[in-house]
Amino acid sequence: MGRVPETLMNLPIKLISTDFDGTLFAEFENPPIPAHLQTLIGELQSQGARWVINTGRDMSSLMEALARSRVSIKPDYLVLVEREIHLHHEMQYVGVEEWNVECHRAHEQLFVQVRKDLPRLISWVESQFKATIYEDAYSPFCLIAGNNGDADAIHAFMEEYCKEVPHLQVVRNDVYARFCHSTYNKGTALAEISRRLQISAENIFAAGDHLNDLPMLKKQYARFLAAPVNAIPAVKEAVRSQNGFVSELPQGHGIAEGLKFHLLQK
Numbered sequence: 001m002g003r004v005p006e007t008l009m010n011l012p013i014k015l016i017s018t019d020f021d022g023t024l025f026a027e028f029e030n031p032p033i034p035a036h037l038q039t040l041i042g043e044l045q046s047q048g049a050r051w052v053i054n055t056g057r058d059m060s061s062l063m064e065a066l067a068r069s070r071v072s073i074k075p076d077y078l079v080l081v082e083r084e085i086h087l088h089h090e091m092q093y094v095g096v097e098e099w100n101v102e103c104h105r106a107h108e109q110l111f112v113q114v115r116k117d118l119p120r121l122i123s124w125v126e127s128q129f130k131a132t133i134y135e136d137a138y139s140p141f142c143l144i145a146g147n148n149g150d151a152d153a154i155h156a157f158m159e160e161y162c163k164e165v166p167h168l169q170v171v172r173n174d175v176y177a178r179f180c181h182s183t184y185n186k187g188t189a190l191a192e193i194s195r196r197l198q199i200s201a202e203n204i205f206a207a208g209d210h211l212n213d214l215p216m217l218k219k220q221y222a223r224f225l226a227a228p229v230n231a232i233p234a235v236k237e238a239v240r241s242q243n244g245f246v247s248e249l250p251q252g253h254g255i256a257e258g259l260k261f262h263l264l265q266k
Helices: 035-046 059-069 097-128 148-162 186-197 211-216 233-241 251-263
Strands: 015-018 050-054 077-080 084-089 092-095 132-134 142-144 168-173 176-181 204-207 224-227
Touching: 015 186, 035 050, 035 251, 050 186, 059 077, 077 186, 084 097, 084 186, 097 132, 097 148, 097 168, 097 176, 142 148, 148 168, 148 176, 168 211, 186 204, 186 211, 204 211, 204 251, 211 233, 224 233, 224 251
Parallel strands: 015 050, 015 204, 050 077, 204 224
Antiparallel strands: 077 084, 084 092, 132 142, 142 176, 168 176
């Protein structure tokens, strides 16, 4: 698709929310984030649009990947670990305190019950599968399954357990999974950013490729939806069912095409 004409750059995409791995970033490509996508996002930012990377990575992991990618543009916001919000301010990213403090408090309260049940949960997984289970700063139960088939089965088990604990949900990407609070996800974090910027969902573009992106790939959060060809079937179905754009191109190339598609709509 051709370059977006300058006269069209003011069409109603005022906030761009992109997942990182598999959506913007391709580990073994050079460059990992396509130069033409960086140019397009930069042009939109110069017209006043804001860009948020909405990822499951934590700060150090994302900053390292961005540095290796030698990106020419900077996101205006970060959503980290699918829930924490950070704003770019004076050459650094500063946490949005009100949101992040309440997010942390809600998770700590929720995880009190989960920690009591950890022996049962760990025992079941270890009796059935070869998987890595660990605790980190964001969840008392994190999982790396041996393959996607095992991950599907463990995911189903975790979902069943969530019925016992109000507000508990599973967040999953590929063979990785952990527990989280249902109030805090990529969609609700995007909504909080849009509230702060006073930008309607009608003016928001969102793109992703995996299960943890589904919460933001909804019309209530973003009118303009897109997915690359490498997105999983559930994401493609969700995007298509809401009149979004599914590219035949992978990762960042597909997202650039999705942005152009929506910008060029009359």
